[in-house]
Amino acid sequence: MQEFLYRLQLVRKDMLRTGPTESEQAVVAEHFAYLQSLNAQGVIIFVGRTLNPDENAMGLAVFRAESEDAARRIMDNDPVVKKGVMTATLYPFKVVLQGK
Secondary structure: EEEEEEEEOOOOOOOHHHOHHHOOOOOHHHHHHHHHHHOOOOOOOEEEEEEOOOOOOOOEEEEEOOOHHHHHHHHHOHHHHHHEEEEEEEEEEEOOOOOO
């Protein structure tokens, strides 16, 4: 298994300041359920987001996959990516230290 990171950034940059639309809120709920499912399967190493409410805000998902193609499928199947609420960039990644 290899490790990967995907970075998520909002398409609508002011969403954190103005709040999500009902549609965006529904997609973000699907996104969270998707990540919870991956976590239950042992795929996720960690997921988090920055707390700044500006255009530099981002989310990160660090996870394991068999290959870069498999990692890209995981990223591309995230509902926020599929439905255009966020853009995603995939990176090969290596966890060097991990807390308890």
